Structures are given as C-alpha cells and as structure tokens.
Amino acid sequence: MNKKQRATLADVARRAGVSPVTVSRAIRHPDMVSEELRERIDEAVKKLNYIPNHLASALASTRTHIVGVIVPSLTNGVFDDYLGAIQDVLNPAGFQVLVLNVRYSEIEEEKAIQTLMGYHPEAMIVAGVDQTPRSLDLLRHAGMPVVQTMDVSGAPIDLNIGLDHEAAGAAAVRHLYELGHRKIAHLTARADPRARRRHAGYQRQMAAYGLSTEGLVGASPRPSDVAMGGELLDEILAQVPDVSAVFTCNDDLALGTLFECQRRGLRVPDDIAIVGFNDLDFCVAAVPTLTSVSIERQQMGRWAAESILEIIRGSGKRPKQTRVDVGFSIKARGSTAATRKPARKKG
Amino acid sequence: MNKKQRATLADVARRAGVSPVTVSRAIRHPDMVSEELRERIDEAVKKLNYIPNHLASALASTRTHIVGVIVPSLTNGVFDDYLGAIQDVLNPAGFQVLVLNVRYSEIEEEKAIQTLMGYHPEAMIVAGVDQTPRSLDLLRHAGMPVVQTMDVSGAPIDLNIGLDHEAAGAAAVRHLYELGHRKIAHLTARADPRARRRHAGYQRQMAAYGLSTEGLVGASPRPSDVAMGGELLDEILAQVPDVSAVFTCNDDLALGTLFECQRRGLRVPDDIAIVGFNDLDFCVAAVPTLTSVSIERQQMGRWAAESILEIIRGSGKRPKQTRVDVGFSIKARGSTAATRKPARKKG
DNA sequence: TCCCCCATTGATAGCGCTTCCAATGACCGT
DNA sequence: ACGGTCATTGGAAGCGCTATCAATGGGGGA
Numbered sequence: 001m002n003k004k005q006r007a008t009l010a011d012v013a014r015r016a017g018v019s020p021v022t023v024s025r026a027i028r029h030p031d032m033v034s035e036e037l038r039e040r041i042d043e044a045v046k047k048l049n050y051i052p053n054h055l056a057s058a059l060a061s062t063r064t065h066i067v068g069v070i071v072p073s074l075t076n077g078v079f080d081d082y083l084g085a086i087q088d089v090l091n092p093a094g095f096q097v098l099v100l101n102v103r104y105s106e107i108e109e110e111k112a113i114q115t116l117m118g119y120h121p122e123a124m125i126v127a128g129v130d131q132t133p134r135s136l137d138l139l140r141h142a143g144m145p146v147v148q149t150m151d152v153s154g155a156p157i158d159l160n161i162g163l164d165h166e167a168a169g170a171a172a173v174r175h176l177y178e179l180g181h182r183k184i185a186h187l188t189a190r191a192d193p194r195a196r197r198r199h200a201g202y203q204r205q206m207a208a209y210g211l212s213t214e215g216l217v218g219a220s221p222r223p224s225d226v227a228m229g230g231e232l233l234d235e236i237l238a239q240v241p242d243v244s245a246v247f248t249c250n251d252d253l254a255l256g257t258l259f260e261c262q263r264r265g266l267r268v269p270d271d272i273a274i275v276g277f278n279d280l281d282f283c284v285a286a287v288p289t290l291t292s293v294s295i296e297r298q299q300m301g302r303w304a305a306e307s308i309l310e311i312i313r314g315s316g317k318r319p320k321q322t323r324v325d326v327g328f329s330i331k332a333r334g335s336t337a338a339t340r341k342p343a344r345k346k347g
Numbered sequence: 348m349n350k351k352q353r354a355t356l357a358d359v360a361r362r363a364g365v366s367p368v369t370v371s372r373a374i375r376h377p378d379m380v381s382e383e384l385r386e387r388i389d390e391a392v393k394k395l396n397y398i399p400n401h402l403a404s405a406l407a408s409t410r411t412h413i414v415g416v417i418v419p420s421l422t423n424g425v426f427d428d429y430l431g432a433i434q435d436v437l438n439p440a441g442f443q444v445l446v447l448n449v450r451y452s453e454i455e456e457e458k459a460i461q462t463l464m465g466y467h468p469e470a471m472i473v474a475g476v477d478q479t480p481r482s483l484d485l486l487r488h489a490g491m492p493v494v495q496t497m498d499v500s501g502a503p504i505d506l507n508i509g510l511d512h513e514a515a516g517a518a519a520v521r522h523l524y525e526l527g528h529r530k531i532a533h534l535t536a537r538a539d540p541r542a543r544r545r546h547a548g549y550q551r552q553m554a555a556y557g558l559s560t561e562g563l564v565g566a567s568p569r570p571s572d573v574a575m576g577g578e579l580l581d582e583i584l585a586q587v588p589d590v591s592a593v594f595t596c597n598d599d600l601a602l603g604t605l606f607e608c609q610r611r612g613l614r615v616p617d618d619i620a621i622v623g624f625n626d627l628d629f630c631v632a633a634v635p636t637l638t639s640v641s642i643e644r645q646q647m648g649r650w651a652a653e654s655i656l657e658i659i660r661g662s663g664k665r666p667k668q669t670r671v672d673v674g675f676s677i678k679a680r681g682s683t684a685a686t687r688k689p690a691r692k693k694g
Numbered sequence: 695t696c697c698c699c700c701a702t703t704g705a706t707a708g709c710g711c712t713t714c715c716a717a718t719g720a721c722c723g724t
Numbered sequence: 725a726c727g728g729t730c731a732t733t734g735g736a737a738g739c740g741c742t743a744t745c746a747a748t749g750g751g752g753g754a
Contacts, residue, residue: 051464053465055402055405055466058402073427074430075424083448087448101431103431114398138396143352143353226632226633227632256632259634263634282599282603285577
C-alpha cells in the first residue's frame with residue numbers, strides 16, 4: 001500500500017507532455033487525437049496506473065452512467081436472475097448498476113432511494129409497486145426514468161413490468177381444484193405485498209369455488225426458509241388433518257412442505273399435492289418434481305434495462321410501451337400429478 | 348418527471364438566506380449552526396426536496412464513504428449472509444457498500460476492480476485469494492485497505508480472513524472414513540479456486556487412507572444447480588456401482604444427490620451417505636437431514652467490515668490482527684448417520 | 695471598562711474532470 | 725499566392741460540494 005495519491009489526469013498530461021484536455025479526449029474519444037499523442041498518452045496512463053476518477057467525471061459531465069436498482073432480497077435465485085439480466089443489458093452499454101438490498105423493509109427502501117439519488121443515477125429500477133408515499137414522492141420527482149417491476153397492480157409511477165400476483169394465486173388454486181382437490185391450504189412466510197396478493201388470489205378463488213379456508217392458512221411473520229415449510233404444514237395438519245393440497249407463497253416453503261411430507265410418510269401427490277411459486281431450479285430435481293408457478297424474472301429485468309436505455313439514448317422520448325404484464329405459467333409436475341384415488345383417511 | 352434540475356446547496360442557501368457553507372454545515376454538523384438557521388435551512392431543504400450530491404461531496408472532501416465489495420456469485424445463501432453482515436457493520440457507520448457480482452469470472456473480476464477503483468472506495472473486500480496478477484497489482488497499489496475473505500491460502504495482499512478449504516475437503520473425507528466408508532465420491536460443479544482446494548483436500552485425504560479415487564470424481568464445467576447433483580451421481584454410479592458415500596462441493600449438489608438417491612430408491616445414509624458444503628438452511632430440513640461443512644460466512648463479513656472501520660478511523664493504523672482463520676465445522680446429520688450394516692450389494 | 699475567547703457565519707479556493715470555444719497549422723481549390 | 729476548411733490541440737470556466745481561514749459579535753474575566 002503506497003500512500004501516494006492516485007494519479008490524476010493532470011499527472012498523465014504532464015508526463016505525456018500534453019494538456020489535460022487532450023488526455024481526456026484520448027481516453028474517451030481516441031479517434032479525435034493523433035496517433036502519436038495517443039500512444040504517448042496510453043503509455044503514461046499505463047506507467048502511472050491511471051484510473052479515471054468516476055466521481056469527477058460524473059460531476060463535470062452530469063452523466064453518471066449509473067442505474068440504481070433496489071431489490072428486496074438476495075436470498076433466493078429470483079433476484080439473482082433478475083439482476084443478471086439487468087446487468088447483461090446495462091453493462092455493455094457502459095452503465096454501472098448500483099444495487100441496494102432492502103431486505104423487504106419499507107423503511108430501508110426509503111433510505112435506499114434517498115441514498116441512491118445522492119449518486120444521481122440516470123434511472124432507477126425498483127421491485128414492486130408498493131412503495132411508501134414518501135418513496136413514491138421521491139421517485140416521482142426524481143426526474144429520471146423509473147421502472148417498477150415484478151408487479152402490475154395500481155398506477156405505475158412511470159414504466160412498469162410485472163405480473164398479476166392475485167391472478168397467479170387464484171390460478172394455483174384453480175390448478176389444484178381441477179385436479180379434484182378441495183381442502184387446499186396456503187402457506188406464507190413474512191409476506192411482502194406480492195405474496196399478500198397471491199394470498200388474496202387464493203382466498204378469492206377458494207371463495208369462488210365455495211370452499212372454506214378455515215384452518216387452511218399457515219402464516220409466519222419470519223422470513224421464509226425451507227424448514228418453515230414443514231412447520232407451517234404441521235400447523236395445518238393439526239387443524240385440518242385431511243388437507244389434500246398445499247399452495248405455498250414460494251418454492252422454499254414448497255420444498256419444506258415436501259420434506260415434511262416425507263418425514264411423516266405422507267405421499268406426494270397422493271396424500272398431499274404441492275404447488276410452489278417462482279419455479280426455482282430445484283423444482284425439477286425434487287422427488288417428486290415440484291409443480292410451481294413460473295415467472296419471467298429475466299424478462300422483467302431485461303425489459304426494464306432495455307427500456308431505460310431506449311429512453312436515455314432517445315433523449316427522453318418515451319418508448320411506445322410503458323407497461324407490460326408478462327404473466328406467469330404453472331409448471332405442472334409430479335407434486336400435483338393426477339392421483340388414482342384418495343389414498344389416505346376419509347377416502 | 349419534472350425536467351427541472353435537482354436543487355443544489357446554493358439553491359437551499361438562497362432560499363434560506365444564508366451562505367452555501369452554512370447549509371453544508373447545517374446538514375453535516377447541525378450542532379455547529381444556530382438553532383434558528385438550522386430550522387430555516389431544514390425547511391428550505393424540505394421545500395426544495397434537496398438531496399446532497401454525493402459525487403460532489405466526495406470529490407471535494409476526498410472521502411467517498413464507499414466500500415467496494417466483490418462477490419463471485421449471488422445464487423445461493425452464502426454471499427447473502429456474508430453481504431448482510433458487511434452491510435450491518437458498514438451502513439450504520441455511514442458507509443455505502445458497492446457490490447459487484449463477477450459470476451466466478453476472473454476477467455469480470457479484473458474489470459470490476461478497475462470499475463470500483465474509479466469510484467475511489469475507501470476500502471475493498473474481495474472474495475478469495477486467487478485474483479489474477481493484474482488484479483493483485485491493482486489491489487496492492489490501490490492505497491486502501493483490502494480484505495480478502497473466504498480463503499486463507501497463500502500470501503494475503505493485506506488483511507485476510509477465511510478458512511482452509513483443502514483442510515475442509517480432507518475433513519469431510521475423514522468424517523466419512525471414520526463412519527466406515529471407503530468408496531467415497533466427490534462431486535464438483537464449475538470449480539472456483541476454493542472448490543478446487545476442497546477437491547484437492549479430498550484427493551489428499553483419500554490418498555492418505557490409501558484409497559483410490561478412480562471413477563469416484565464427478566465434475567461438470569457448468570455452474571452448479573440442484574439437478575446437476577443427480578446427474579453427477581448418475582455418472583459415478585455408472586462407474587462405481589457400490590459407491591458408499593458422496594462429498595459434494597456445495598449443498599446444491601448435495602440436495603440433488605439426495606433427490607437422485609430417492610429417485611433410485613437408494614437409502615440415505617444406509618446405501619449412500621452424503622456430505623455437503625456451506626450448511627445452507629435446507630440441510631436441517633431435508634429428509635434425512637443433510638450433513639454439511641459449515642463455514643462462518645457472517646463472521647467473515649463482519650470481521651472484514653469491522654477491520655476496515657478500525658483502519659479508516661484509526662487513520663491508517665493496522666489492527667493487531669491482520670489474518671484470521673475462522674475454520675469450519677462438520678455438522679453431522681442424518682445423511683451420514685452411522686448405519687447398522689452395509690445394506691446393499693456386495694455387503 | 696477593556697480585551698480575549700469562543701461561537702457562529704461567510705469568502706475563497708479548489709477536488710478532477712468535461713464542456714465550450716479559441717487557436718494553430720496543414721492542406722485545398724482557384 | 726490567398727482565403728477557407730478541417731483536423732488537432734489547448735485555455736478557461738465550472739459541475740456541486742467541502743476545507744480552510746477570515747470576519748463578526750457577544751460574553752466573561754481581570
């Protein structure tokens with residue numbers, strides 16, 4: 001660790017015997033500088049280990065080339081795929097993605113938006129549509145493109161891509177109903193707004209079928225993990241021993257449910273059918289394979305990033321499409337395969 | 348989206364009828380400003396929705412309050428816990444963590460380090476000790492504290508906290524050997540340097556026991572996922588049908604292995620024992636529960652962050668300890684429970 | 695009562711870079 | 725040979741903020 005300050009543009013200029021402006025140009029628009037100087041400058045850059053100061057450059061040009069992204073979690077593969085897609089579009093275009101993880105906390109999200117704005121990003125991508133009034137206000141007056149993803153409820157701030165979680169929850173119930181299930185449980189961990197909508201969809205569809213949900217909803221305030229799936233299933237079984245299917249708010253809980261069934265000797269899907277949410281990679285590997293609601297997380301990320309580029313490059317022109325519902329699809333697998341007959345109890 | 352520029356310090360000053368310096372002070376050192384002015388300024392800040400420009404402030408003060416963190420992946424819970432711990436220390440101290448995910452690519456890592464340095468972070472935390480020569484050079488001359496985490500091999504650049512993956516790999520083998528296993532397989536996905544060391548430890552320990560590893564190593568160049576665990580187990584079984592135990596380079600593969608056993612009707616641990624790595628949350632939920640090598644990812648993150656704060660606050664003084672081996676521990680669970688007797692084949 | 699000290703506020707000078715415009719000289723056509 | 729054009733290069737100003745030091749005035753001690 002040498003204590004000497006990092007080299008600046010001026011240092012490079014001095015060493016190459018040119019003016020600072022020329023160095024700046026040689027780096028950003030090499031074709032505007034004669035070959036001779038360019039080489040001399042490149043050499044000086046190497047020699048001095050010069051790395052442009054992004055803060056100074058951003059300040060002077062009022063172009064930060066930063067896009068702020070707020071995610072509520074990094075614990076599962078969902079946001080990894082999503083972020084990956086965003087970066088794959090933005091990085092090659094010369095933009096840096098600044099990610100803040102707010103761990104499903106509205107207060108952290110408010111702070112994160114504020115922090116992010118301090119960096120003057122050129123656009124912002126936030127997950128969900130349920131920001132606090134203060135957050136909404138900040139975003140609305142941010143003076144930059146804002147994309148809300150993952151959800152399509154309500155009136156978007158600006159651009160919006162997502163899916164209808166209420167419909168997805170209802171569809172999961174429908175899937176099970178059509179397979180003959182009537183006692184359908186719902187398990188949900190610390191419920192973010194989207195999980196809550198899925199729950200609402202479950203309730204609505206159950207009601208539409210005239211089915212009671214009493215004793216069939218297992219909820220925990222803790223963040224979800226696999227073990228919780230088992231715990232919540234325990235609770236349900238204690239109240240409704242003949243529950244025949246479980247729809248969980250995410251795949252972790254689905255996996256935990258599957259394990260708990262194995263532990264108890266309940267056959268899946270014969271005794272209990274399971275539907276998860278997100279369609280993470282382990283769904284196809286599990287035994288039996290897990291039915292899950294698949295969502296287009298990569299597409300959401302890609303679209304958000306591409307729309308932003310379009311706006312920035314088009315100097316503010318709005319893209320023709322500002323709102324997209326990417327839908328969802330139920331990947332029907334082993335955990336909801338048609339069963340020959342009710343095999344347990346009361347059959 | 349209003350197009351008008353964001354308010355600046357000067358705008359606030361004008362509105363409050365004070366000088367810009369006073370506004371700056373009122374925001375950063377409120378107790379240095381009289382109550383009356385402070386109130387007037389606060390009001391102006393609110394009214395104008397003023398958010399300090401972090402870039403300008405960092406440039407002027409040469410304090411960015413940024414700590415750069417490079418992670419090789421976000422796909423599993425490992426780096427989530429780690430990042431969470433880092434943020435929990437750094438954020439309250441007024442530092443912003445800038446995370447770059449390099450997806451296990453050395454080239455991306457090189458670029459990420461360069462990018463990060465453009466932001467003039469006050470410290471850097473990188474995962475692993477296997478940076479490219481160019482990366483090492485950049486980090487060594489970065490003129491800031493650098494913490495390498497997750498591994499302890501070789502000569503650290505600066506600070507270092509991690510564990511000995513070679514020893515961990517060997518310990519996993521020892522655990523299985525002592526339970527009577529002799530045909531111990533190793534499964535590994537796209538191998539980052541740490542996974543490679545675990546593999547080396549496996550090889551060393553097998554050799555120490557005089558055991559052959561022929562046909563017992565399943566490797567894939569693809570990034571790991573749960574399904575791959577099954578595929579690799581298939582390969583092993585094709586070559587060594589009487590394999591009795593499997594050590595995987597991570598828990599995803601372990602889970603996939605478990606599922607594959609279930610699919611094939613192989614009993615775990617009676618027919619095949621399994622040891623994973625990382626001890627992710629699902630290990631305790633699986634049936635049987637999965638034995639795994641537990642690592643102190645939160646502690647590594649916390650220590651890295653705390654050491655950085657210590658150095659920054661102590662104006663460069665080195666902490667007494669600059670290198671820590673946090674070790675590892677094998678969480679012995681159901682998947683390696685002692686079996687009564689060899690139950691399959693050749694028994 | 696006078697002076698010193700401290701608390702409060704402001705003026706000035708950059709941080710490292712880019713934008714904008716001017717200056718230079720080579721080359722061209724006529 | 726001369727004005728004009730283009731390709732290069734440099735100078736000056738300033739992005740929004742903070743560090744530094746100066747200026748102001750009130751209060752307390754001698």
